[in-house]
Amino acid sequence: PSPPYLQVFDLVKKYGTFSALDGVSLAIAAGEFISFLGPSGCGKTTLLRAIAGLDFQTSGSLYQDGADISWLPPDQRDFGIVFQSYALFPNLTVAENIAYGLENQGTKKHQIAERVAGLLNNVGLPGAEKRFPGQLSGGQQQRVALARALAPSPNLLLLDEPLSALDARVRVHLRREIKALQHRLGITTIMVTHDQEEAMTMADRIVVMNQGRIEQIGTPREIYENPVSVFVAQFVGTINLLPFTPCGPDTVEVAGLKFRCPHSGRHKGTGGVLAIRPEDIECTDVHDHDANCIDVRVESSEFLGATMRLKLVQGPDLALIADVPIRALRGSDIRPGQAMRVRLDAERIRLFDEA
Ligand code: ADP
Ligand code: MG
Structure with missing residues (x-):
């Protein structure tokens, strides 16, 4: 396999005693679209700026295309950058x-x-040469900023929340266009975002960050289906988190109910959090004790188009969010207070040690 295009080794960035980056290492292949995803303040911009040389790390090293760039000033590095504020x-x-x-x-x-x-064509603004930034919409200004970043033909494109200042509609549209442009140019791209949907729809791989550290690196699907921690599980998509205690092999107890979860991983210890996605809870008629079927009551429902999002409860201690395909309801109405039987898919349950 070819060596990584960009490598980050044990990067630390301190502001006084506070570590904005606390030992970050990662490798990015040429042509990849990578997203740094995490809550505000987790260190995404700090990491991007260190890669650009706009701020230097406290320690650690960076390699681009085989060369040590750790202490090169930005004008000697090979990148184009776009910020949230168009900065034209x-x-x-x-x-x-x-x-x-x-x-x-x-x-x-x-x-x-x-x-x-050529660049204006590429960003979807042909013929806009003579206009001034003030005459353009936010989305158009960001297209110009993108063209400006690409003008010197860099081999690395850095985007720091490029869509965050735009309206929802423009944002979704530009997502597709930036992704298509990146694909066309084959340019290695890193996009910082706090928006999980943006990261999921655009990135080849997502780097999930938390408090100056990398929590997980993986494809959108890996991150969604196999989160390594409660933090990642919670940050990407919706998930039910239920405290459990272990209860024999392959079995845990949640709110006095026993659930089988044979494929939940190598859980040891005294207890933790059981995690299951809303779409992995299904309506059922089955009355099998061993099949994770439970009786619940509908507390509320939201119509989401293809699915109905149900808040289900059993007694005071168990509440679950379930996404039920409209087709599975066979035209029947859902009313608050109604009794229902659901099954938790044992294959899709994950157990985490954290309390
Ligand atoms: P993100 O982009 O993920 O929202 P940043 O990388 O901008 O987060 O910031 C990470 C942390 O470092 C934050 O807690 C922020 O307050 C702190 N920080 C960033 N820049 C500075 C600075 N120049 N001086 C002190 N603290 C800073
Ligand atoms: Mg930031």
Whole structure:
């Protein structure tokens, strides 16, 4: 296999005694679309800025395309960057904004004009050369910022929450366009986001961060289906978290009920948290004691289109969120207070040691 394009080794960034990055290591292959995902303040921007050389790490090292770039200033590194705030020069035209980095490279005038036109085509703004940033919508300004970042043909594209300032509709549209552009150019890309849906829909692999550390690295599907911790499970998608105590082989007790979970992993210890996704709880007629079937009452329901999201309760101690496909309800109505029988899919239960 080819060596990684970008490597980060044991990166630490301290502000006084506080560690914004607390020993981060990762490797990114050429052409990958990576997302740094995590709550506000977990260190995503700090890591991105260290990769760009905009802030230096306290310790640790960085390699890009085989070269040690750990202490190179940003102008000697190979990247383009886009920030959440478009950061365009308001008094320069779109073309001048995009060409800004090229003029420093000593590119000829007609070549610059050609390059700018090509870039504007690529970001879906053909012919916008003479306009000023103030005449453009947020989404259009971000397209210009993207064109500007790509102008010097970098081999690494860094995006720090590029869509966070935009309306929901524009955001979803630009997600697809950026992904398509990245695919077309084959450029190695890192996008910082706190939006799990954005990371899930765009990234080849997601780096989930928490308090200056990497919690998990994996494809969106791996992260969703096999979260390594309660933190990851909770941060990506919706999940039921229920305190359990162990109760014999393959069996745990939750709120006085026994559940079998033979494929839940190597759980040891005195107890922890049982995790199950809403879509892994299904309506059933089965009355099998061993099959994780329980009687519940519908407390409330939300119609989500393809599914109905149900809040189910049994007594005061057990509450579950279940997503039931509308088809599975066979036209019958769901009313609060109604009795129902559901099955927790044993194959899909995960156990975590954390309390
Ligand atoms: P994120 O991008 O994940 O929201 P940041 O990387 O911006 O988080 O920040 C990580 C942590 O480092 C935060 O707690 C933030 O307050 C702190 N931090 C960032 N920059 C500085 C700074 N210049 N001085 C002190 N603390 C900082
Ligand atoms: Mg940030």
